[in-house]
Amino acid sequence: xxxxxxxxPAFEPQGGPVRSTEEQxxxxxxxxxxxxxxxxxxxxxxxxxxDIRHGTLCLIANFTVATGAVVAPTLGPSxxxxxxxxxxxQTITTDPEAPWSFVVEQLNTHTSAALVHLVARxxxxxxxxxxxxxxxxxxxxxxxxxxxxxxxxxxRFLYTPKHTSWLNQIERWCSILVRRLLQRGNFTSVEPMRExxxxxIHYFNTPMAKPFKWTYRGxxxxx
Numbered sequence: 001x002x003x004x005x006x007x008x009p010a011f012e013p014q015g016g017p018v019r020s021t022e023e024q025x026x027x028x029x030x031x032x033x034x035x036x037x038x039x040x041x042x043x044x045x046x047x048x049x050x051d052i053r054h055g056t057l058c059l060i061a062n063f064t065v066a067t068g069a070v071v072a073p074t075l076g077p078s079x080x081x082x083x084x085x086x087x088x089x090q091t092i093t094t095d096p097e098a099p100w101s102f103v104v105e106q107l108n109t110h111t112s113a114a115l116v117h118l119v120a121r122x123x124x125x126x127x128x129x130x131x132x133x134x135x136x137x138x139x140x141x142x143x144x145x146x147x148x149x150x151x152x153x154x155x156r157f158l159y160t161p162k163h164t165s166w167l168n169q170i171e172r173w174c175s176i177l178v179r180r181l182l183q184r185g186n187f188t189s190v191e192p193m194r195e196x197x198x199x200x201i202h203y204f205n206t207p208m209a210k211p212f213k214w215t216y217r218g219x220x221x222x223x
Contacts, residue, residue: 001103001158001160001167001218002167002214002216002217002218003218004018004065004101004103004158005018005065005169005214006214006217008065008066008211009066009211011066012064012065012066012067015095015097015098015099016098016099016101017064017066017095017098017100017101018064018065018066018101018103019062019063019064019065019071019091019100019101019102019103020062020063020065020102020103020168020169020170021060021061021062021063021087021088021102021103021104021168021170022060022061022063022104022105022168022170022171022174023058023059023060023079023084023107023109024058024059024060024061024174024177025056025058025079026056026058027056027057027058027059027182027193027197028053028054028055028056029053029054029055029056029057029187029188029189029190029192029193030051030052030053030054030185030186030187031051031052031053031054031186031187031188032047032048032050032051032052032186033048033050033051033052034048034050035048036048036186047184054187054188054189054190055077055189055190056077056190057075057076057077057190057193057194057197058075058076058077058078058079058083059073059074059075059177059197060073060074060076060079060083060084060087061073061074061087061170061173061201062087062088062091062102062170063169063170063173064209065103065169065211065212066211067209067210067211068208068209068210068211068212069205069209070170070173070201070204070205070209071091071094072087072090072091072094073087073197073198073201074086074087074090075194075197075198077190079109080109081108081109081112081113081114081115082114083109084109084110084112084114084115085112085114085115085118088102088115088118089118092118092122092155096122097154098154099154099155099156100154100155100156101156101157101158102155102156102157102158103157103158103160103167103168103169104157104158104159104160104168105159105160105165105168106145106159106160106162108141110157110159111141111144111145111148111159112144113132113138113144115144115148115157116129116137116138116144116147116148117129118155119147119148119153119155120147122154122155123153123154123155125147125153145157145159167216169212169214172212176204177197177200180200181196181197181200
């Protein structure tokens with residue numbers, strides 16, 4: 001995975017896109033119960049910490065490792081396996097013949113039957129996939145992940161080891177979203193929050209997007 005990050009800038013122009021993909025769930029539309037008090041001489045800005053909750057959204061997005069741009073984001077109320085497979089399919093259609101690599105975590109939606117069917121259909125996998133939770137490739141998360149991570153397929157998923165979500169580069173971008181927008185946001189419903197997130201992604205991709213400087217090379221970390 002670290003080698004893939006290192007070589008992503010060279011792979012991208014040659015038609016080998018690498019995407020870091022993640023779900024940011026439970027993004028709350030919070031409205032401040034009282035106005036934020038502005039800065040004054042000798043006083044910092046004082047936000048109201050009591051809030052009114054107006055629902056949540058789930059953001060699913062793809063971070064382009066080579067350029068730092070966020071592509072094919074979706075915002076919805078849920079994170080089902082179909083919700084996750086939809087932006088993956090949308091991303092693949094931007095270059096249907098390219099060998100795609102997606103870095104993801106080991107969540108159930110990242111090893112779903114919907115993803116298996118998408119990869120099998122797109123890559124021309126002819127074998128019988130079996131039946132979910134009963135037999136064949138679809139039997140378990142492990143068997144589904146084995147097909148999805150198969151190196152010979154044109155569409156491949158690379159899974160971060162357990163407890164290493166920090167290896168997924170989009171996690172760093174999600175922290176930027178929280179610091180730059182959500183942490184100090186004031187949203188009266190989920191729709192204004194959706195609009196602000198989409199606008200932020202568009203703005204980020206224009207003047208701010210750049211690849212992260214990735215220095216970790218996969219050396220085992222010890223105490």
